[in-house]
Amino acid sequence: MELTDARWRKSTRSNGQGGACVEVADNLSGVVGVRDSKDPTGPVLVFGPGSWRAFVTQLAERP
Numbered sequence: 001m002e003l004t005d006a007r008w009r010k011s012t013r014s015n016g017q018g019g020a021c022v023e024v025a026d027n028l029s030g031v032v033g034v035r036d037s038k039d040p041t042g043p044v045l046v047f048g049p050g051s052w053r054a055f056v057t058q059l060a061e062r063p
Contacts, residue, residue, distance in 0.1 A: 001031070001046060003025065003028070003033055003044060005027070005028065006025035006028055006033050007025055007027045008023040008024070008025050008033075008040070009023060009025075010022075010037055011023070011037075021036075021037040021038070022034055022035065022036065022037060023036075023037045023040070026049075026052070030048070031046045031047065031048065031049070032046070032047045032048075032049055032052040033045070033046055034046075034047065034052075
């Protein structure tokens with residue numbers, strides 16, 4: 001899958017101290033990319049938009 005047009009943004013939970021952070025690219029047609037911010041040339045997980053929304057919703061509902 002071609003991800004050269006991906007615009008990556010860091011998690012809002014990132015503390016900026018090099019911790020365990022993810023970056024998300026949600027500007028792509030039909031997919032959402034997720035990668036480790038410490039390894040920007042490493043592997044990317046790709047999700048369908050509906051699956052990504054469900055995942056984020058579940059996280060937001062956690063106490």
